Amino acid sequence: MFNKLKEKLKNWAKKVSEKSEVIESPRNDSGEPEEPEKPEVEKEPKKIIEKEIPMPMKFNAGMKKYEPDLEKLSEVEKLVEGTIKKDGGKDKPEKKLEIKEQPKPGAKGFFKKITSKINKVKISEKEFDIYAEELEMLLLENNVALEVAEKIIKELKEKIVGQELLKKEIEGEIADAFKEIIKDILIEPFDLGEKIKEKISDQAREPYVILFCGINGTGKTTTIAKIADSLKHQGISCVLAAADTFRAASIEQIKIHGEKLGVNVISHDYGSDPASVGFDAIKYAKKNFIDCVLIDTAGRMHTAKNLLKEIEKISRVCKPDTKIFVGESITGNDVIEQARSFDWEIGIDGIILTKADIDEKGGTALSVGYVTKKPILYLGTGQEYDAIEVFDKQKFIKTLGL
Ligand SMILES: Nc1nc2c(ncn2[C@@H]2O[C@H](COP(=O)(O)OP(=O)(O)O)[C@@H](O)[C@H]2O)c(=O)[nH]1
Ligand SMILES: [Mg+2]
Structure with a gap:
């Protein structure tokens, strides 16, 4: 994702x-980059004899004392003869012994050399x-x-x-x-479950009504089923309104979901007025003390005037508490235009982006909320009922590897 x-x-x-x-x-007084200082050298440098001289000893483990190794001893004699003068051995070694200068750790120059590497x-x-x-x-x-x-x-x-x-x-x-x-x-989403609980705890006991809108095939019906399932798990009862009376098989599709979830579906015939389906579902909910009504609608092109008028009528008649636009995460800028059209027509409250599971890009989720000034509430992440995630800003930022 x-x-x-x-x-x-x-x-x-x-x-x-x-x-x-x-x-x-580091720069010098005239602003020129400073050459890293050479490490300071001790006045009396320590001399190191780099050539290793073999020890003329053999460790005798059994006796626990050292014994001279005569073979090695003669080797050492030859070596010393070539390097030290014979006048008591006091002179410094000449050729074979090399002297190496050692820097003084902790000196000023040494420290500067390190700081110059901090770029x-x-x-x-x-x-x-x-x-x-x-x-x-x-x-x-x-x-x-x-x-x-x-x-x-x-x-x-x-x-x-x-x-x-x-x-x-x-x-x-x-x-x-x-x-x-x-x-x-990213706009901070609100908690839909909390909003519903707030309303139904009122004395009036009016059901909480949610209207779903969006163009064809974006996943409205599937998302409604996912939300009904999630609300059921939160102890909130639902009824579904099959207000897509336009698309072939849409009523059967939502009825199958209702059966699987054990949730009632209110429907009329194909071609009937979708606003009255929504209205009847609300009446049913009131009568049967159902907490929440989820209204499915027909997918419509956001440019088709008559269909936009139709959703405006459903909204006017059913007076939903929340209007949710459902769009596909993968469609990019198109989804922003769709959201704008529905917002213009009915004034949406939140967005659900479906198919985030197959969206490799992620830019739609980043921008649709900002452009419309409406929060993303959920991301649809697959076809199963539990494939829906509450939109979480921190989680989204983490998904982007930031
Ligand atoms: N991968 C994936 N597919 C989804 C998701 N939501 C819906 N779909 C699929 O999208 C297709 C259209 O869904 P549908 O609910 O009928 O869309 P509607 O026309 O807006 O009601 C179906 O095949 C769904 O299974 C989702 O989050 N991820
Ligand atoms: Mg549908």
């Missing part, structure tokens, strides 16, 4: 990090603009709406341009900036 966007954002941050020039290393980078505006173009392309390719892509880029620019960042941390800094921006873009 959403793997493409996740991968692209990660690659982009990595690229910016790798290509950023190091601008900050800081500063991304200039010009540099950012080059990367920004690429970022905009990858966001658009992954279904992020143009206005959301522009917002992300503008805010990212404010957050990282001109900042002095440690080179090794730049990728993480960019990811953190993305995280904050996306957190801001």
Whole structure:
């Protein structure tokens, strides 16, 4: 789920990090980059004899004392003859013995050498603009709406341009900036179950009515069945209104779900007025103390005027507490246009994005809420009844690998 966007954002941050020039290393008084200082050398350097001289001893484990090894002893004699003068052995070795200078750990120069390796980078505006173009392309390719892509880029620019960042941390800094921006873009969803419980705890005992709308095949009927199942698990009783009287087999489809779930379905004939099906379902719920009415509707093209008028009538007659737009996560910018049309016509309260399980991109989920200013309430993640997730901002951000 959403793997493409996740991968692209990660690659982009990595690229910016790798290509950023190091601008900050220790400088001298005239502002020139300082050469790393050579380590200080001790005045009286320690001399190290690099050539190993074999010990003329053999360990005699049984006797627990050392015995001279005569063969080795003569070897050592030859070696020493070639390196030390015979005048008492006081002179320094000449040829074969090498002297190595040892740096003094903890000295000032040694410390400076380490600090010069801590590279800081500063991304200039010009540099950012080059990367920004690429970022905009990858966001658009992954279904992020143009206005959301522009917002992300503008805010990212404010957050990282001109900042002095440690080179090794730049990728993480960019990811953190993305995280904050996306957190801001996503609208906090409300808890549908809580809203229903709030209303039904009222003395009046009116059922909570939810109207589902969206174009053909987006998953409205399947989603209604999933929600009914989820509400049942929360102790909330439901009745379904088969108000899609338009599409062949739609009434049978919702009846099959009702049977499987043990939930009643109110239906009329094909071609009858969908508003009156919704109205009857509400009447039934009131009479039978059912907590919630879920109204299915016919899929309609968001551009078809008469069908939009029809949903407006259902909404006017049934006065739903919540109107939910159901759209496919995979359709990108189209789904935003659909949501806008339904919002314009009836004023939606929330969004359910279905088929997130087969959406590799993820940009729709990132932008549909921001553009419509309506929260995503659930993500549909498959065809089974439990394949629905409450939309969680933190979880979404994590899914994007941020
Ligand atoms: N993969 C996947 N398929 C889904 C999801 N939701 C619905 N579908 C499938 O989408 C198709 C259309 O669903 P349906 O509920 O009839 O759509 P409607 O025309 O809007 O009522 C069906 O085959 C569903 O099983 C989902 O979240 N993931
Ligand atoms: Mg349907």
